[in-house]
Amino acid sequence: MTSISSVAAAVAVLLAVGHALVAVVAGRMPLYWFERWAAAYLIGMASLSVLWITVSVFFDLVHPILMVSAFGAAGGAALYYRFRARSHAVEESALVEEPVGSNSRWQNAVLMALITVEFAALTLVSLRGSLGFDGLFNFEMKARLMFEHPLRQLPLGYLSDASRAWSHPQYPLMVPFGELWIYAWLGRIDQTAVKILFPMFFAAVLAFVCGVCRRLAGNQAALATALALGLMPPMTLLPGAASAYADVPLAAAVVGAAAFMFRALSTGESEAAMLAALLLAVASWTKTEGVVLALSIGTLGVLFSRVVHAYGRPSSISFRRSLMWIWLPALAAFPWFLVQLQYGIPAPDLVPFSVANVGANLDRTPAILALFAGELLRPGHWGLVWPACAVATVLLLTNTRGPAAEWFLASVTFVPLILYVLPFMLSSWPDPAEHVRSALPRLLVPIAPVALLLTVVSVSREARA
Amino acid sequence: LCVGFAYSGAATVRLYTEALQKPAVAGPFGTLDAFLKPVNLSTGDPLSAAVRQANWPADADVVVVADRHDLPRQELYQVYYSVSYLLYPRRVWLASPCDASRTTKRCNDVSEQRSRYLVVIGAAIGANHRSQFAWHRPITDKIALAEMP
Numbered sequence: 001m002t003s004i005s006s007v008a009a010a011v012a013v014l015l016a017v018g019h020a021l022v023a024v025v026a027g028r029m030p031l032y033w034f035e036r037w038a039a040a041y042l043i044g045m046a047s048l049s050v051l052w053i054t055v056s057v058f059f060d061l062v063h064p065i066l067m068v069s070a071f072g073a074a075g076g077a078a079l080y081y082r083f084r085a086r087s088h089a090v091e092e093s094a095l096v097e098e099p100v101g102s103n104s105r106w107q108n109a110v111l112m113a114l115i116t117v118e119f120a121a122l123t124l125v126s127l128r129g130s131l132g133f134d135g136l137f138n139f140e141m142k143a144r145l146m147f148e149h150p151l152r153q154l155p156l157g158y159l160s161d162a163s164r165a166w167s168h169p170q171y172p173l174m175v176p177f178g179e180l181w182i183y184a185w186l187g188r189i190d191q192t193a194v195k196i197l198f199p200m201f202f203a204a205v206l207a208f209v210c211g212v213c214r215r216l217a218g219n220q221a222a223l224a225t226a227l228a229l230g231l232m233p234p235m236t237l238l239p240g241a242a243s244a245y246a247d248v249p250l251a252a253a254v255v256g257a258a259a260f261m262f263r264a265l266s267t268g269e270s271e272a273a274m275l276a277a278l279l280l281a282v283a284s285w286t287k288t289e290g291v292v293l294a295l296s297i298g299t300l301g302v303l304f305s306r307v308v309h310a311y312g313r314p315s316s317i318s319f320r321r322s323l324m325w326i327w328l329p330a331l332a333a334f335p336w337f338l339v340q341l342q343y344g345i346p347a348p349d350l351v352p353f354s355v356a357n358v359g360a361n362l363d364r365t366p367a368i369l370a371l372f373a374g375e376l377l378r379p380g381h382w383g384l385v386w387p388a389c390a391v392a393t394v395l396l397l398t399n400t401r402g403p404a405a406e407w408f409l410a411s412v413t414f415v416p417l418i419l420y421v422l423p424f425m426l427s428s429w430p431d432p433a434e435h436v437r438s439a440l441p442r443l444l445v446p447i448a449p450v451a452l453l454l455t456v457v458s459v460s461r462e463a464r465a
Numbered sequence: 466l467c468v469g470f471a472y473s474g475a476a477t478v479r480l481y482t483e484a485l486q487k488p489a490v491a492g493p494f495g496t497l498d499a500f501l502k503p504v505n506l507s508t509g510d511p512l513s514a515a516v517r518q519a520n521w522p523a524d525a526d527v528v529v530v531a532d533r534h535d536l537p538r539q540e541l542y543q544v545y546y547s548v549s550y551l552l553y554p555r556r557v558w559l560a561s562p563c564d565a566s567r568t569t570k571r572c573n574d575v576s577e578q579r580s581r582y583l584v585v586i587g588a589a590i591g592a593n594h595r596s597q598f599a600w601h602r603p604i605t606d607k608i609a610l611a612e613m614p
Contacts, residue, residue, distance in 0.1 A: 121481050124485070125481055125484045125485060128484070128485065128487075128489040128490065129484055129487070129489075129490055130490040130495065130496040130499045130500070131496040133543070133546075135496075136496050136497065136500070136546075136550070137546045137550065140496070141550055144550075145553065155554070157554065158553075158554075161556060162556075163526075163549070163556035163557055163558050164549060164553075164556075164557075166546065167546070167549075188493060189493050189494065190493045191492075191493065191494055191495050191496045191497065192490070192491055192492065192493070192495050228466070228470045230477070231470050231473050231474040231477050232473055232477070233473065233476055233477050233480055236477060237477070237480050237481075237484070242484070379472055380472050380473050380475070380476035381473060381476070382469070382473065383466070383469040383470040383472065383473035383474070384466055384468065384469025384470070384472075384473075385466070385469065387469075388466045388469070455466070
């Protein structure tokens with residue numbers, strides 16, 4: 001096979017497996033095609049990585065691709081189930097609420113063309129440019145170590161290698177696995193070929209945001225929101241999709257989970273709740289802060305499901321079912337946590353968490369908050385999405401009709417922002433301000449799409465009112 | 466929002482234009498090769514081959530010794546990480562960037578740590594301190610392998 005067909009086959013198998021799993025989990029749930037494929041991409045990659053690790057002890061007997069292809073065949077069977085199940089599904093169009101504002105065809109066509117140009121430019125820049133610093137040393141390096149290992153595993157010695165602590169051996173492996181998957185199909189290392197994965201993660205972010213916006217605000221608002229997401233340099237360039245960092249993959253998992261939880265809280269659909277739980281598990285397998293984000297978002301979801309229940313909504317998610325928003329991401333993170341406990345070394349960037357250490361650095365708080373404010377308002381960086389999100393939250397505060405599900409989106413945006421102060425209080429960098437400046441844009445990438453989603457949802461509700 | 470996105474959109478277009486004006490990075494190790502440019506290496510192969518020829522053991526501790534005047538801090542770390550990438554599974558450490566005048570002490574420290582194997586970055590260190598090395602092999606004018614006695 002040529003390089004292009006090998007990469008295409010790798011991505012196709014990944015999507016097919018993911019699609020089958022999404023069909024099994026949410027076969028009866030009406031989803032737009034782009035939402036279904038976005039979920040398939042993330043869930044396919046995460047599930048294949050778990051399968052890979054599980055069966056890698058047999059890789060000296062059976063070729064990895066053959067073994068994992070067997071799983072693909074099982075996925076095909078599940079696809080059959082999906083097609084059968086969809087015959088019972090509600091028509092997708094039935095879910096689209098009354099569109100807000102004009103929805104003229106030519107305006108939609110122009111927006112669609114602009115999004116296409118934007119995505120083509122991002123893909124071109126990704127493929128032409130180098131991987132970013134962390135993209136190479138934190139993620140691709142792990143993929144290369146796995147590829148060169150006789151059993152295609154991450155060498156355990158690497159996890160305790162203090163001379164490479166800078167490469168964050170404690171980071172979970174979903175992104176390195178995605179790159180390893182490409183290498184396995186190519187039969188060699190190719191730092192150019194793996195770049196194709198990252199515009200696809202960005203497309204997944206667009207798909208999840210657009211799905212909610214299209215349902216609640218119509219096609220035009222959805223397309224305009226997708227266009228706006230591509231105009232934020234931290235989402236596209238650095239630390240965005242072109243840099244091959246794990247922040248955009250994490251953003252895809254986080255905004256997907258938030259979108260499906262929002263839907264589950266609004267409608268009580270248990271399949272949406274299940275998809276959200278799976279995407280939270282993907283988030284906790286993507287990056288260390290993904291574990292914190294997934295557990296925080298899961299906990300918020302459980303709390304808000306109780307609020308919805310208390311208001312007597314018949315379609316609320318049961319407490320027991322909502323708990324999967326916590327236990328599923330925790331379960332996904334637990335084996336890796338055990339491996340780290342046994343073989344890992346502490347992260348070099350932070351001093352151990354303790355009340356004494358936090359107390360000793362309390363004086364950093366004003367400087368950290370000032371840097372936060374500076375980043376959130378940085379001209380040309382975030383497109384004023386944070387001030388707009390603050391206005392949307394004020395609208396929510398002043399409007400008692402604001403549904404609890406919207407409050408959930410607001411909490412998913414603002415609770416992590418508050419939690420993010422803590423790691424910088426524990427920064428071991430000689431200059432903590434430099435640590436904030438370096439890390440904060442990356443930390444904001446996963447929640448910026450949720451902030452934009454909240455803004456669009458709140459504004460469209462106000463417009464309808 | 467519209468004003469904000471117009472502003473960040475302009476920034477995006479500018480950044481894309483800048484990115485597209487740079488030469489394309491291609492090849493199996495394209496990014497790593499690009500990261501080694503500050504030491505005048507177009508690929509990592511000569512460094513890997515030199516280490517293989519020198520028979521440095523797989524469990525060796527290798528120390529990157531650098532003259533901070535030769536490379537900016539960012540590029541120094543970029544080269545150090547790239548060397549570490551290439552020399553896996555050997556443990557690779559960075560001796561704190563130091564002035565050429567302090568390098569003798571640094572090299573002594575390295576010797577005390579029983580790290581015989583050095584990757585020397587910077588022309589000055591190679592030229593001024595060659596006599597301290599049991600063995601010294603330039604790869605380019607900016608990077609060399611050396612062994613302490």
